[in-house]
Amino acid sequence: MAESLGVEYLLALSAIGIYFHAIFVSITLGFPLAIMALLFAYSRTGASEYMRAARILTYVLSVNFALGAITGTLVEFGLVQVWPGTIAAIASFFLAPLALELIAFANEIAFLILFIVTLGRVRPMISILILGVYWVFAVYSGLLITTVNSWMNVPWGVATIPGALYPFLPEYGPLAVDAQKLVALKILLLASGLPLQDIIQTPEASNVVGIILNDPYLAFYSPYAWVSVAHNIVAALIVGLSIALLGFSYRLYKSKDVKYAQIIRVFYPILLILILIQPTIIGHYMGVNVAYYNPVKFAMMEGAYTTYHNPIIGFLAYGDPNHPIIGFDRFYASCREQTITLGELANSLGLTRENLLEISNNLGIKLDTQRLDNVLSTKVSDVCIGDLKSVESRIRAVNIAYYTKIFGGVIAFISAILLAGVMYRIPLVSSISRRLVNIIGRGDYAKSIFILTILIALGVALAAVLGWYVREVGRKPWTIYGLIYPSEVITVVDYARTLEFTIFASAIIIAINIAGIYAMYIVASRHAVFTQLLERSLSGRR
Amino acid sequence: MSGGEVVVTPAQLLGFTVLGLAVLIHIIFVSITLGVGLITAVYRWLAYKRSDGELELFARKVFRLMIVSELFSGVWGTIITVVLVGFFPGLVALATNILFTPITIAIVSIMIRIPSIAIFWYTWGKISERAHSTIGFIMALSGFGVPLGFRTLFSELSYPHTISVFLAGNTPPLWYAYTSPLYWSLYAHTVFAVISTGGFVIASIMVLENNVRWVEIGLKYGILFLLAQLIAGPLYYLTIYSRSMYIFNNITFGPYAPLFTLKLILVLLLLALSLYSWFSVRRRKTIIGYTKYLGPIALPIVFLGEFINNAPRYPYIAVLGENGVPISAFFNFYMNIPASLVYVILGFLIFSIIVFTTAAYLALIRGFIVEKIES
Numbered sequence: 001m002a003e004s005l006g007v008e009y010l011l012a013l014s015a016i017g018i019y020f021h022a023i024f025v026s027i028t029l030g031f032p033l034a035i036m037a038l039l040f041a042y043s044r045t046g047a048s049e050y051m052r053a054a055r056i057l058t059y060v061l062s063v064n065f066a067l068g069a070i071t072g073t074l075v076e077f078g079l080v081q082v083w084p085g086t087i088a089a090i091a092s093f094f095l096a097p098l099a100l101e102l103i104a105f106a107n108e109i110a111f112l113i114l115f116i117v118t119l120g121r122v123r124p125m126i127s128i129l130i131l132g133v134y135w136v137f138a139v140y141s142g143l144l145i146t147t148v149n150s151w152m153n154v155p156w157g158v159a160t161i162p163g164a165l166y167p168f169l170p171e172y173g174p175l176a177v178d179a180q181k182l183v184a185l186k187i188l189l190l191a192s193g194l195p196l197q198d199i200i201q202t203p204e205a206s207n208v209v210g211i212i213l214n215d216p217y218l219a220f221y222s223p224y225a226w227v228s229v230a231h232n233i234v235a236a237l238i239v240g241l242s243i244a245l246l247g248f249s250y251r252l253y254k255s256k257d258v259k260y261a262q263i264i265r266v267f268y269p270i271l272l273i274l275i276l277i278q279p280t281i282i283g284h285y286m287g288v289n290v291a292y293y294n295p296v297k298f299a300m301m302e303g304a305y306t307t308y309h310n311p312i313i314g315f316l317a318y319g320d321p322n323h324p325i326i327g328f329d330r331f332y333a334s335c336r337e338q339t340i341t342l343g344e345l346a347n348s349l350g351l352t353r354e355n356l357l358e359i360s361n362n363l364g365i366k367l368d369t370q371r372l373d374n375v376l377s378t379k380v381s382d383v384c385i386g387d388l389k390s391v392e393s394r395i396r397a398v399n400i401a402y403y404t405k406i407f408g409g410v411i412a413f414i415s416a417i418l419l420a421g422v423m424y425r426i427p428l429v430s431s432i433s434r435r436l437v438n439i440i441g442r443g444d445y446a447k448s449i450f451i452l453t454i455l456i457a458l459g460v461a462l463a464a465v466l467g468w469y470v471r472e473v474g475r476k477p478w479t480i481y482g483l484i485y486p487s488e489v490i491t492v493v494d495y496a497r498t499l500e501f502t503i504f505a506s507a508i509i510i511a512i513n514i515a516g517i518y519a520m521y522i523v524a525s526r527h528a529v530f531t532q533l534l535e536r537s538l539s540g541r542r
Numbered sequence: 543m544s545g546g547e548v549v550v551t552p553a554q555l556l557g558f559t560v561l562g563l564a565v566l567i568h569i570i571f572v573s574i575t576l577g578v579g580l581i582t583a584v585y586r587w588l589a590y591k592r593s594d595g596e597l598e599l600f601a602r603k604v605f606r607l608m609i610v611s612e613l614f615s616g617v618w619g620t621i622i623t624v625v626l627v628g629f630f631p632g633l634v635a636l637a638t639n640i641l642f643t644p645i646t647i648a649i650v651s652i653m654i655r656i657p658s659i660a661i662f663w664y665t666w667g668k669i670s671e672r673a674h675s676t677i678g679f680i681m682a683l684s685g686f687g688v689p690l691g692f693r694t695l696f697s698e699l700s701y702p703h704t705i706s707v708f709l710a711g712n713t714p715p716l717w718y719a720y721t722s723p724l725y726w727s728l729y730a731h732t733v734f735a736v737i738s739t740g741g742f743v744i745a746s747i748m749v750l751e752n753n754v755r756w757v758e759i760g761l762k763y764g765i766l767f768l769l770a771q772l773i774a775g776p777l778y779y780l781t782i783y784s785r786s787m788y789i790f791n792n793i794t795f796g797p798y799a800p801l802f803t804l805k806l807i808l809v810l811l812l813l814a815l816s817l818y819s820w821f822s823v824r825r826r827k828t829i830i831g832y833t834k835y836l837g838p839i840a841l842p843i844v845f846l847g848e849f850i851n852n853a854p855r856y857p858y859i860a861v862l863g864e865n866g867v868p869i870s871a872f873f874n875f876y877m878n879i880p881a882s883l884v885y886v887i888l889g890f891l892i893f894s895i896i897v898f899t900t901a902a903y904l905a906l907i908r909g910f911i912v913e914k915i916e917s
């Protein structure tokens with residue numbers, strides 16, 4: 001494995017950036033649904049509180065969009081800045097999704113500006129249409145970025161290459177890459193101990209390596225990607241709408257003004273439907289895909305140190321109650337069945353020691369031949385077992401995170417149904433809800449709604465935060481599942497791999513984002529005081 | 543490194559062209575927003591200090607430009623990044639190594655700049671004037687941090703100060719790019735240009751308001767920094783002469799000489815018209831009709847300036863004295879980039895420009911964004 005100094009620091013730094021981005025993206029995706037619903041209600045009733053609520057959400061959306069854009073920039077730039085080895089993947093596997101994302105990003109911004117500029121100046125239905133187009137581009141953007149992330153989780157098109165090292169991994173689609181070149185690069189990384197950046201930054205490196213990918217649209221063919229897209233986007237919509245719900249229910253609780261209950265009633269059905277379908281349909285298919293394509297991650301989620309039987313999980317994950325939950329013992333056993341060396345594996349692809357030395361020479365890599373021989377004589381089983389051992393310590397954490405996430409989801413699910421029973425007349429549900437309201441809110445309607453929305457928001461937040469944790473930590477020890485370690489794509493800049501840099505960068509990210517969130521709160525909660533100066537100036541001009 | 547005939551394939555030419563297009567559009571936008579941001583912050587603060595309502599109204603009216611254009615401007619920065627990584631991955635890998643510090647400065651500046659613009663606008667009237675003025679200065683100054691970082695890349699591509707250390711097999715120090723003899727004259731040229739352009743754009747927009755005082759403010763900044771350019775421009779030109787003969791020859795005697803001449807003519811025209819407008823508003827307190835053309839003249843100058851700053855490197859991606867590093871050295875050979883994908887994306891980007899222009903027209907010309915703060 002390449003020099004690993006700083007990997008943990010920079011993983012933490014990336015996580016901070018991604019989590020902040022996730023908050024803003026959720027609002028970016030969720031708020032427009034609420035705004036459109038409010039504008040629709042306004043167009044039907046003419047009630048001004050709907051328009052006012054839509055405006056407040058629009059102001060928050062505007063500040064939020066700026067924060068989402070910069071955290072997106074941070075995540076993107078951060079990716080190439082501190083993980084520059086990913087540049088090779090961005091220039092190949094990710095290029096089509098990221099290039100198409102430019103369409104989404106540019107049009108998202110153009111239509112958001114058009115919406116802000118024309119809100120209140122054109123008919124509500126036209127505003128809904130403009131915002132609807134914006135929202136479609138925002139969803140499209142989420143689809144493309146999730147496709148990229150999904151490829152790192154399930155590298156579709158590399159077929160049996162990961163399985164050659166880790167026999168418990170499935171086949172990742174038909175082969176659409178140059179296997180010989182990928183394996184040669186991997187062996188050179190192992191033998192040189194250099195991060196990938198050291199190789200690809202050399203002039204002519206790309207020319208020497210040549211074509212590694214035959215189909216630029218490969219990332220879109222993965223079934224795992226499409227389930228992930230649905231799962232992530234619906235999760236973001238739920239988080240965004242839950243924040244809007246929490247804001248209006250807080251206003252209701254503080255003011256006891258029933259207009260806020262009316263505002264909630266307008267968009268709550270959207271949130272309710274999403275909360276109902278996420279775990280029962282989309283989440284289920286997500287789980288099935290993880291169990292099949294990411295077996296190590298699934299074992300970590302289920303805490304399967306050893307293989308065991310659980311008919312419910314077996315049925316849900318594999319469609320067969322008798323199917324065992326495959327644990328690390330089976331993975332180790334399949335690793336031990338591998339008897340070949342890395343050199344023999346390379347030979348089977350037509351790569352000889354001389355080929356590797358020639359490629360290394362052409363790429364300008366100073367290779368220690370002794371180290372190369374050591375790598376080539378390494379048993380595949382040793383690599384396989386070593387990587388499994390490196391993640392074993394995380395099984396407990398991932399397992400707890402996963403079940404806490406499920407717990408959060410259940411809380412949100414039940415609270416959402418109860419809130420529906422309070423807000424609307426639903427046979428049976430409403431009578432149960434109202435009884436519970438009498439207990440938790442002591443008959444205070446506004447307080448009960450506020451408590452239920454807090455439970456929804458907390459449950460949703462737990463599910464989202466820990467869901468992403470499970471997805472990303474469960475991907476380790478690889479950055480690209482079964483292929484590339486984080487230490488192989490890390491920056492070569494020593495300073496960037498220090499704790500000081502991580503603290504410095506984290507402090508800036510946290511400060512800016514907290515300031516931004518506070519500003520969003522001010523925008524949402526304070527009435528504007530028409531400044532005296534402006535008042536005087538305008539009255540003078542009238 | 544090439545000294546002989548350099549072959550550029552159609553794919554490489556497409557990459558170079560798309561990159562150039564994205565850079566030019568981005569530069570046009572930021573040349574407006576950096577200067578406008580600074581002038582807004584100054585006058586919002588002066589309004590607070592002098593209790594001058596008209597200045598606050600001016601600041602708020604001018605800031606509509608930022609609210610409308612900054613995010614769309616930013617998206618072109620992202621487009622540049624994706625185009626760079628997509629077409630020239632080796633160059634990005636190298637830049638993120640040897641220019642790590644400048645790029646970090648630029649990223650931090652972007653992170654401060656964009657939210658502070660939205661915060662500045664939407665908290666107007668909701669927080670104290672002092673706090674609001676402070677946010678304004680943070681917003682304005684952070685904008686200049688972006689070129690402070692990214693201009694090192696442009697400087698290195700024209701004169702490989704840090705790249706040459708790397709190519710010699712050494713690791714350049716973290717701040718080494720800032721010791722480049724080309725960098726600071728380029729940065730000064732950039733800063734003066736954007737403030738001057740911002741001033742002239744404000745003057746043009748304020749003609750629509752028919753307010754002599756507001757036009758005068760725009761003219762003041764436009765002319766002052768245009769005069770500063772009369773020093774910074776020749777200084778940068780001389781630095782190019784001493785450090786990058788290939789570019790100098792292309793601009794002065796080669797295929798780019800007509801464009802360079804056109805740029806100089808436009809600068810003289812801008813100077814003459816702006817001085818005429820200035821004397822008119824100062825002495826006669828009237829706004830002459832030509833004033834509204836100052837912004838539209840300043841922007842092509844920025845376009846031409848940036849074009850002749852970058853295009854003369856062709857067929858090299860980075861210039862090394864009399865020749866350079868050919869485009870192919872850093873080009874993406876990991877996959878064949880489908881030309882159809884590039885054209886589809888360009889088509890949608892043009893569509894987004896049309897939508898944005900409509901929004902900007904409604905906001906700035908039709909006055910859809912009003913100065914009144916809504917509760």
